[in-house]
Amino acid sequence: MNIKKRVAVVGAGITLFRRRLKESGKELSFHAVNMALESAEMTRDDIDSVVMGTAPDAFDGIHMKSENLLDGAGATQKPYTHVYVGGGTGVFSPIGGWWHVASGMHDTCLVVCEEKMSPCFPHPQTAFRTIWDPITSRPLNPNLVWIFALEMHRYMKVHNIPKEHIAQVAVKNKGNALDHPSAQLGAKITVDDVLNSEIMVYPVNRLDISPPSDGAAALILASEDVARKYTDAPVWLDGVGWALDSAYWTNRDLYYPQYVEEAAKMAYKMAKINDPPKEVSFAEPYDPFTYKELHHLEGLQLAKKGEAPKLTVEGVTARDGDLPVCPSGGLLGVGNPIAAAGLMKCCEAFWQLRNEAGKRQVPKAETGVCQAWGDLMQVGTVCVFKRDS
Amino acid sequence: MFEAAVKAYVDAGVNARKDIGSFLTAAEDYWEGYSIFDEFVPDQLGAVLRSVCTIGGDGLLAISNGAMQIETGLFDVVAVEAHSKASDMLTFDGILSHALDPVYNRAFNAHPYFIAGLEMQRYLHATKTTREQCASVVVKNKHNAMDNPLAAFPADMTVDEIINSTMVSHPLTQRDISPLADGCIVMVLASEKKAKELADHPIWLKGLGWYSDTPWLEARDWSAAGYTNLARDRAYKRAGIKNPRKEIDFAEVDDCFSYKELQHLEALQICESGKAGKLAEAGEFNCDGSFPVNVSGGRLGAGNLLEASALQSVLECVQQLRGHAGKRQIKNAKTAVAQSWRSVPTASGCVAVLSNEL
Numbered sequence: 001m002n003i004k005k006r007v008a009v010v011g012a013g014i015t016l017f018r019r020r021l022k023e024s025g026k027e028l029s030f031h032a033v034n035m036a037l038e039s040a041e042m043t044r045d046d047i048d049s050v051v052m053g054t055a056p057d058a059f060d061g062i063h064m065k066s067e068n069l070l071d072g073a074g075a076t077q078k079p080y081t082h083v084y085v086g087g088g089t090g091v092f093s094p095i096g097g098w099w100h101v102a103s104g105m106h107d108t109c110l111v112v113c114e115e116k117m118s119p120c121f122p123h124p125q126t127a128f129r130t131i132w133d134p135i136t137s138r139p140l141n142p143n144l145v146w147i148f149a150l151e152m153h154r155y156m157k158v159h160n161i162p163k164e165h166i167a168q169v170a171v172k173n174k175g176n177a178l179d180h181p182s183a184q185l186g187a188k189i190t191v192d193d194v195l196n197s198e199i200m201v202y203p204v205n206r207l208d209i210s211p212p213s214d215g216a217a218a219l220i221l222a223s224e225d226v227a228r229k230y231t232d233a234p235v236w237l238d239g240v241g242w243a244l245d246s247a248y249w250t251n252r253d254l255y256y257p258q259y260v261e262e263a264a265k266m267a268y269k270m271a272k273i274n275d276p277p278k279e280v281s282f283a284e285p286y287d288p289f290t291y292k293e294l295h296h297l298e299g300l301q302l303a304k305k306g307e308a309p310k311l312t313v314e315g316v317t318a319r320d321g322d323l324p325v326c327p328s329g330g331l332l333g334v335g336n337p338i339a340a341a342g343l344m345k346c347c348e349a350f351w352q353l354r355n356e357a358g359k360r361q362v363p364k365a366e367t368g369v370c371q372a373w374g375d376l377m378q379v380g381t382v383c384v385f386k387r388d389s
Numbered sequence: 390m391f392e393a394a395v396k397a398y399v400d401a402g403v404n405a406r407k408d409i410g411s412f413l414t415a416a417e418d419y420w421e422g423y424s425i426f427d428e429f430v431p432d433q434l435g436a437v438l439r440s441v442c443t444i445g446g447d448g449l450l451a452i453s454n455g456a457m458q459i460e461t462g463l464f465d466v467v468a469v470e471a472h473s474k475a476s477d478m479l480t481f482d483g484i485l486s487h488a489l490d491p492v493y494n495r496a497f498n499a500h501p502y503f504i505a506g507l508e509m510q511r512y513l514h515a516t517k518t519t520r521e522q523c524a525s526v527v528v529k530n531k532h533n534a535m536d537n538p539l540a541a542f543p544a545d546m547t548v549d550e551i552i553n554s555t556m557v558s559h560p561l562t563q564r565d566i567s568p569l570a571d572g573c574i575v576m577v578l579a580s581e582k583k584a585k586e587l588a589d590h591p592i593w594l595k596g597l598g599w600y601s602d603t604p605w606l607e608a609r610d611w612s613a614a615g616y617t618n619l620a621r622d623r624a625y626k627r628a629g630i631k632n633p634r635k636e637i638d639f640a641e642v643d644d645c646f647s648y649k650e651l652q653h654l655e656a657l658q659i660c661e662s663g664k665a666g667k668l669a670e671a672g673e674f675n676c677d678g679s680f681p682v683n684v685s686g687g688r689l690g691a692g693n694l695l696e697a698s699a700l701q702s703v704l705e706c707v708q709q710l711r712g713h714a715g716k717r718q719i720k721n722a723k724t725a726v727a728q729s730w731r732s733v734p735t736a737s738g739c740v741a742v743l744s745n746e747l
Binding site for chain 2: 083
């Protein structure tokens with residue numbers, strides 16, 4: 001496989017992640033884009049195309065909301081595309097940007113993700129009521145946390161995993177988030193705090209869940225031909241992968257995310273990674289729930305099936321461990337404005353690979369993997385970033 | 390979706406599970422009545438556990454993204470889908486109102502087609518085009534649809550019937566507006582090398598362009614289609630087209646509202662600005678005219694398929710360029726232009742140049 005143009009990341013930006021930020025979605029996008037442009041010393045004139053990633057329109061209550069957001073994203077009178085794979089959108093948007101540049105059609109692409117969940121009253125969960133199949137599932141009036149509880153339970157049952165091991169993920173990520181200036185829920189907590197927090201749906205406790213948030217993030221991609229015009233230290237987006245499983249989630253075994261495996265294999269093949277645990281220096285898997293980080297580490301081939309909890313308990317995935325996982329603080333710590341949270345992970349990879357992550361910096365960062373997940377527990381999106389060498 | 394996908398795969402001679410690398414669907418959640426409609430795409434396209442995504446735009450934007458995916462070298466074959474199930478919508482007007490800016494425009498509490506009424510008024514005033522000339526577009530397109538077996542609204546009507554139909558937002562009448570229809574279109578794209586293997590006479594995408602103008606109603610030039618001007622320049626440049634009127638044989642353009650066909654033809658430089666109305670009235674854009682436009686019937690005759698209308702335009706171009714258009718076949722057609730607009734309140738659209746010669 002010969003890719004036409006190698007694609008670099010040259011700038012990144014992010015807003016605060018909070019519930020009920022006063023800014024509109026347009027304004028949040030504007031702040032993230034501005035930070036990204038300034039970090040690369042670029043202006044809007046340097047941008048050839050714009051890709052917007054944003055999750056359900058129902059959150060903002062705006063039909064075709066990408067059209068409404070486009071001026072905030074700097075896309076007025078530009079080629080503009082809205083790409084979308086539910087919760088996986090955050091890590092998918094840079095993939096959309098990647099094909100804009102790798103195809104040779106555009107030299108630069110600005111990737112923007114925005115989410116404003118707080119307008120949903122009384123809670124964003126009400127928007128999730130309309131994600132279900134109207135015939136087979138909606139009459140049961142399901143809640144999103146229910147199916148994650150089912151999945152978590154299945155995962156624990158198959159591998160005989162104690163809840164204490166899973167709770168460790170929340171302790172780690174909320175602790176890491178203390179060092180992230182955008183973070184909503186950085187905290188020093190213990191495993192007991194997680195286990196003793198309110199049970200939402202057994203076995204999911206309140207502290208197993210990431211918060212609803214508002215926020216935006218932006219990433220600037222440039223082709224190998226022009227990247228060095230903007231930066232001496234480009235980070236390379238060398239592998240992309242995405243896969244979508246069947247909508248009929250009741251027909252598959254939930255203990256393992258096969259769709260993440262398919263997406264990861266596609267991305268590793270492109271990035272020429274043969275032995276992921278050895279070649280990947282840190283990972284930012286999607287962690288809206290504690291068990292999902294573990295589930296996804298296994299799907300990403302960074303841990304054997306059922307062994308991710310052990311790695312967490314042994315400290316391997318801590319920021320100073322052999323395989324730092326969610327050094328940013330992840331969704332559990334930084335917050336979960338859905339699409340923006342995924343792109344936040346890619347921003348983190350960019351900063352880590354340029355040694356710009358400050359207190360969050362992991363040692364010897366050469367290759368980082370970011371992943372997101374979404375739809376009805378069915379989509380995996382994967383990006384592999386490499387340091388310039 | 391399943392029915393259209395099977396037809397497309399059989400036509401292209403591909404096995405979805407083995408040959409197609411990536412699948413794109415053009416959809417919007419509010420049209421579907423789901424949050425995250427993307428969930429329900431893979432099964433009926435034969436795309437389970439494969440690379441699938443949704444493009445929140447019209448079908449031609451999805452084609453543009455599919456073409457870029459192929460250009461990267463990552464995939465040889467890509468499938469693009471778009472559909473409309475407008476009959477499921479009980480509150481189309483309410484859904485469309487939700488696309489208006491929630492702070493500045495939604496409070497008007499008006500049917501969102503008021504934007505088309507205002508724009509038509511501005512276009513008629515700026516170009517001296519008449520309501521009769523706009524109505525002649527409706528007459529033509531509904532008449533053309535009589536020869537299109539897939540069209541939902543074929544009819545023989547008169548200019549008077551259109552002008553005297555119920556006024557929606559002056560000067561826009563009920564019959565100036567394309568009625569909603571259901572339908573699905575799936576297309577298979579392939580790299581140059583793969584296309585030559587799969588088909589004896591593939592239709593080539595020679596140039597693509599897609600642009601968005603400002604989302605602010607208050608900041609637009611209401612007399613012209615700025616998004617099409619930008620997209621046209623990009624697409625014509627890629628296709629090497631310098632004199633569109635001479636080098637292109639026919640067009641399928643967006644005619645969501647009657648005046649839009651005229652505005653879009655001017656933006657595509659098929660005629661001078663302000664002249665499209667006169668030419669339409671004189672029959673130049675008829676099937677047997679000097680430059681046939683919307684031979685398929687367009688949105689006015691074939692039906693407004695929402696995001697899929699753009700693919701309906703491309704489908705007609707492909708059928709004409711293959712010589713498979715039956716009773717409505719244009720003779721010696723070699724190069725076509727397809728153009729799309731996402732309708733009110735957006736200012737986003739695409740342009741594609743297609744040809745049966747590489």
